[in-house]
Amino acid sequence: MSKTSLPPPENLPMRLTRDTVSEGFKKRVAELSGQNPDSCYQCGNCSSGCPLACEMNILPSRMMRLVQLGQEETVLESGTIWICASCFQCTVRCPRGIDIQSVMDALRQIALDLGTDHFGPDQVTPEQAATVPQPGLVSLYRKLST
Numbered sequence: 001m002s003k004t005s006l007p008p009p010e011n012l013p014m015r016l017t018r019d020t021v022s023e024g025f026k027k028r029v030a031e032l033s034g035q036n037p038d039s040c041y042q043c044g045n046c047s048s049g050c051p052l053a054c055e056m057n058i059l060p061s062r063m064m065r066l067v068q069l070g071q072e073e074t075v076l077e078s079g080t081i082w083i084c085a086s087c088f089q090c091t092v093r094c095p096r097g098i099d100i101q102s103v104m105d106a107l108r109q110i111a112l113d114l115g116t117d118h119f120g121p122d123q124v125t126p127e128q129a130a131t132v133p134q135p136g137l138v139s140l141y142r143k144l145s146t
Protein backbone atom coordinates (compact mmCIF):
# COMPACT_ATOMS: atom_id res chain seq x y z
CA MET A 1 0.00 0.00 0.00
CA SER A 2 1.44 3.38 -0.94
CA LYS A 3 1.93 6.23 1.48
CA THR A 4 -0.20 9.31 1.07
CA SER A 5 1.30 12.56 -0.20
CA LEU A 6 0.57 14.80 2.78
CA PRO A 7 3.47 15.61 5.10
CA PRO A 8 3.95 13.64 8.31
CA PRO A 9 1.66 14.60 11.24
CA GLU A 10 4.26 16.66 13.07
CA ASN A 11 4.58 18.91 10.01
CA LEU A 12 0.88 19.45 9.45
CA PRO A 13 -0.12 23.03 10.06
CA MET A 14 -2.73 23.74 12.71
CA ARG A 15 -3.95 27.28 12.34
CA LEU A 16 -6.85 28.04 14.61
CA THR A 17 -8.29 31.06 12.92
CA ARG A 18 -11.79 32.02 11.82
CA ASP A 19 -10.83 30.89 8.33
CA THR A 20 -9.60 27.43 9.28
CA VAL A 21 -12.06 26.35 11.96
CA SER A 22 -15.25 24.87 10.55
CA GLU A 23 -17.94 25.58 13.12
CA GLY A 24 -20.37 22.89 12.07
CA PHE A 25 -17.86 20.14 11.36
CA LYS A 26 -17.61 18.60 14.82
CA LYS A 27 -21.39 18.70 15.21
CA ARG A 28 -21.87 16.94 11.86
CA VAL A 29 -19.34 14.26 12.80
CA ALA A 30 -21.12 13.77 16.12
CA GLU A 31 -24.52 13.49 14.41
CA LEU A 32 -23.36 10.95 11.83
CA SER A 33 -21.25 8.85 14.19
CA GLY A 34 -23.36 9.06 17.33
CA GLN A 35 -20.13 9.83 19.20
CA ASN A 36 -18.96 12.85 21.15
CA PRO A 37 -15.54 13.87 19.80
CA ASP A 38 -14.97 16.03 22.87
CA SER A 39 -14.83 12.87 25.00
CA CYS A 40 -11.37 12.13 23.63
CA TYR A 41 -8.59 13.05 26.04
CA GLN A 42 -5.73 12.18 23.68
CA CYS A 43 -4.38 9.13 25.45
CA GLY A 44 -3.21 7.64 22.14
CA ASN A 45 -4.51 4.11 22.79
CA CYS A 46 -6.33 4.09 19.47
CA SER A 47 -3.24 5.03 17.49
CA SER A 48 -0.96 2.60 19.30
CA GLY A 49 -3.25 -0.31 18.47
CA CYS A 50 -4.19 0.61 14.92
CA PRO A 51 -2.78 -2.02 12.54
CA LEU A 52 -2.60 0.52 9.72
CA ALA A 53 -1.14 3.44 11.64
CA CYS A 54 2.17 3.03 9.81
CA GLU A 55 0.40 3.86 6.55
CA MET A 56 -1.51 6.88 7.85
CA ASN A 57 -0.29 10.43 7.52
CA ILE A 58 -2.49 11.43 10.46
CA LEU A 59 -2.93 8.99 13.35
CA PRO A 60 -6.44 8.21 14.65
CA SER A 61 -5.87 10.06 17.95
CA ARG A 62 -4.72 13.14 16.06
CA MET A 63 -7.73 12.85 13.77
CA MET A 64 -9.91 13.04 16.88
CA ARG A 65 -8.08 16.17 18.02
CA LEU A 66 -8.43 17.77 14.61
CA VAL A 67 -12.17 17.01 14.65
CA GLN A 68 -12.43 18.62 18.10
CA LEU A 69 -10.77 21.72 16.69
CA GLY A 70 -12.94 21.89 13.58
CA GLN A 71 -10.07 21.27 11.17
CA GLU A 72 -12.36 19.99 8.43
CA GLU A 73 -10.10 20.59 5.47
CA THR A 74 -7.08 18.85 6.98
CA VAL A 75 -9.17 15.89 8.14
CA LEU A 76 -11.00 15.36 4.86
CA GLU A 77 -7.84 15.71 2.79
CA SER A 78 -6.08 13.12 4.89
CA GLY A 79 -5.55 9.67 3.44
CA THR A 80 -6.23 8.25 6.88
CA ILE A 81 -9.98 7.99 6.42
CA TRP A 82 -9.49 5.84 3.31
CA ILE A 83 -6.71 3.72 4.76
CA CYS A 84 -8.75 2.85 7.86
CA ALA A 85 -9.91 -0.74 7.44
CA SER A 86 -12.82 -0.48 9.89
CA CYS A 87 -11.29 -3.19 12.04
CA PHE A 88 -12.66 -1.74 15.34
CA GLN A 89 -9.33 -2.18 17.15
CA CYS A 90 -9.34 1.51 18.10
CA THR A 91 -12.92 1.29 19.28
CA VAL A 92 -12.27 -1.58 21.69
CA ARG A 93 -9.11 0.10 23.03
CA CYS A 94 -10.59 3.52 23.77
CA PRO A 95 -10.86 4.08 27.55
CA ARG A 96 -13.48 6.75 26.91
CA GLY A 97 -15.76 4.35 25.07
CA ILE A 98 -15.60 6.28 21.82
CA ASP A 99 -16.47 4.26 18.74
CA ILE A 100 -13.67 5.73 16.65
CA GLN A 101 -14.45 3.46 13.75
CA SER A 102 -17.85 5.14 13.53
CA VAL A 103 -16.12 8.51 13.54
CA MET A 104 -14.01 7.33 10.59
CA ASP A 105 -17.20 6.18 8.87
CA ALA A 106 -18.74 9.60 9.45
CA LEU A 107 -15.67 11.32 8.02
CA ARG A 108 -15.81 9.12 4.92
CA GLN A 109 -19.49 9.93 4.53
CA ILE A 110 -18.85 13.65 4.76
CA ALA A 111 -16.04 13.37 2.20
CA LEU A 112 -18.26 11.36 -0.14
CA ASP A 113 -21.10 13.85 0.26
CA LEU A 114 -18.68 16.55 -0.84
CA GLY A 115 -17.74 14.44 -3.84
CA THR A 116 -14.10 14.41 -2.86
CA ASP A 117 -13.44 10.71 -3.33
CA HIS A 118 -15.06 7.93 -5.30
CA PHE A 119 -14.04 4.54 -6.48
CA GLY A 120 -15.64 2.49 -9.20
CA PRO A 121 -15.04 -0.53 -11.40
CA ASP A 122 -13.43 1.62 -14.08
CA GLN A 123 -10.58 2.36 -11.66
CA VAL A 124 -9.67 -1.29 -11.18
CA THR A 125 -6.67 -2.22 -13.29
CA PRO A 126 -6.54 -5.63 -15.02
CA GLU A 127 -3.71 -6.61 -12.64
CA GLN A 128 -5.80 -5.69 -9.61
CA ALA A 129 -8.81 -7.53 -11.02
CA ALA A 130 -6.65 -10.61 -11.41
CA THR A 131 -5.01 -10.51 -7.99
CA VAL A 132 -7.33 -8.74 -5.51
CA PRO A 133 -9.94 -11.07 -3.99
CA GLN A 134 -13.49 -10.23 -5.07
CA PRO A 135 -14.67 -9.60 -1.49
CA GLY A 136 -11.89 -7.03 -1.21
CA LEU A 137 -13.07 -5.21 -4.31
CA VAL A 138 -16.68 -5.27 -3.13
CA SER A 139 -15.55 -3.85 0.22
CA LEU A 140 -13.78 -1.04 -1.59
CA TYR A 141 -16.87 -0.21 -3.63
CA ARG A 142 -19.00 -0.11 -0.50
CA LYS A 143 -16.47 1.93 1.43
CA LEU A 144 -15.57 4.47 -1.20
CA SER A 145 -18.78 4.87 -3.21
CA THR A 146 -22.03 6.58 -2.44
Ligand code: SF4
Binds near residue numbers: 053086089
Ligand atom coordinates in the same frame (compact mmCIF):
# COMPACT_ATOMS: atom_id res chain seq x y z
S1 SF4 B 1 -10.87 0.97 12.69
FE1 SF4 B 1 -9.46 2.11 11.36
S2 SF4 B 1 -8.50 3.63 12.70
FE2 SF4 B 1 -9.43 2.09 14.01
S3 SF4 B 1 -7.80 0.63 14.45
FE3 SF4 B 1 -8.92 -0.16 12.66
S4 SF4 B 1 -7.83 0.65 10.88
FE4 SF4 B 1 -7.15 1.85 12.68
Ligand code: SF4
Binds near residue numbers: 039040095096
Ligand atom coordinates in the same frame (compact mmCIF):
# COMPACT_ATOMS: atom_id res chain seq x y z
S1 SF4 C 1 -8.23 5.94 22.60
FE1 SF4 C 1 -10.06 7.24 22.81
S2 SF4 C 1 -9.52 8.81 24.35
FE2 SF4 C 1 -7.60 7.83 23.64
S3 SF4 C 1 -6.87 9.16 21.98
FE3 SF4 C 1 -8.07 7.55 21.04
S4 SF4 C 1 -10.16 8.38 20.88
FE4 SF4 C 1 -9.03 9.65 22.31
